[in-house]
Amino acid sequence: MSENISVLGLGLMGAALAESLLAAGHHVTVWNRSPAKADPLVAQGATRAATPAQAVEASPLVIVCLLDYASVKEVLEGAPLAGKVVANLTTGRPAEARDLAPWVAGRGAEYLAGGIMAVPQMIARPGALILYSGSEQAFDRYAPALAAMAEPRFTGDDPGMAPLLDLAMLTGMYGQIAGFLEAAALVGSAKYPLGEFTSSLLVPWLTAMAAQQPAWAEKIESGDHSTVVSNLEINRSGLETLVRTFREQGVKPDLLLPMKTVVDQRTARGLGHEGLSSLIEEL
Known part of the structure; x- marks a missing residue:
């Protein structure tokens, strides 16, 4: 089913999201602080909004993909949010999402926070995933449309x-x-x-090791570790060998040292018999 959807923010990711929605046959309204960034999307059939308020007014589903949460509030301030669903796909902290949700709700809209697990080139391709949380009712209503961008x-x-x-x-x-990078x-x-x-060596090894993570x-x-x-x-002995080898080869072990520090700390407390999964207790 075709939906009216507005996309605010047309950086590399926002533009990719809008393009995928257009390709799926949705009616897409776009806005960006620099209007010229909308030109390629308008050429593909998108409608250009002159202001954020105009973009919000055009659609019941508003997708926001900006630099940060402060920009989201700035852009949505004064926009007619009542009755809308705001899906904020801007990268941010959990605390920011929990702060923005009541701010949006107070203006009469439902809120979805998002986490895009893809780079722009992956959007609308197999393997792209977008996580959502917030209003389950809003998610269920628009999940088919959201699927045009990513799972x-x-x-x-x-x-x-x-x-x-x-x-x-x-x-x-x-x-x-x-x-x-350290291995390289x-x-x-x-x-x-x-x-x-x-x-031939590293990727197969890492794949085998990743398969152990559910057991961890x-x-x-x-x-129980x-x-x-x-x-x-x-592993303490192995990491010591690694670090000495790096230095003998003239390579800095800087990205390994934090791991070694935590292993050393736990071993020094008499817990050397435990497995590596026990390091979670240090964190």
């Missing part, structure tokens, strides 16, 4: 939940990137071909 997944009525899960997934990503630096110090190392989650939720494959003492 929509509702995570609960707490408006802060989607931003929190978004940041948690980014945390996992940054940890993986940190490990890759070590391999590069020995002049070994990085492409070969990455594709069970240990963390139960609080006694069943281990390799305990903290073994």
Whole structure:
């Protein structure tokens, strides 16, 4: 079913969201602080709004994708929000989402906070995911339309939940990137071909290790870290070997050192028999 949808904010991500909605046959109204950014979308059939208020007035579903939450309040201030659904896909903190939800509700609108788990090039492609939290009624009403942008997944009525899960997934990503960069630096110090190392060795290894994480989650939720494959003492020794090797190869181990510090702390307290999952207790 075709919907009237407004998109406020046409950076790389906002423009990709609007384009995917147009491609799915929705009637899309767009607004951006720099009007020229709307030109390509208008050429594809979008309607240009001169002001945020005009964009909000045009559609029952308003998607906002701006730089930060302060910008969202600034842009929506004075707009006719009564009876609308505001889906805020701006990246922000859980506390900001929990603050914005009553602000929107006080103006007569339903609120959905979002977390976009994709880069702009992934929008409307397999693998793209957008997390939502807040008004379940609003989500159920517009889930088919939201699916044009990415798989929509509702995570609960707490408006802060989607931003929190978004940041948690980014945390996992940054940890993986940190490990890759340290590994690449070590391999590069020995002049070994990085492409070969990455594709034939590292990616298969990381894939196998990622498959262990659900079992780790069970240990963390139960609080029982006694069943281990390799305990903290073994890993303490292994990390010491890693750090010494990095320095001998002329590579900084800076991205590994925080992990080593936490392992050292827990082992020093006589808990070296536990598994790595027990580090959650330190956090």
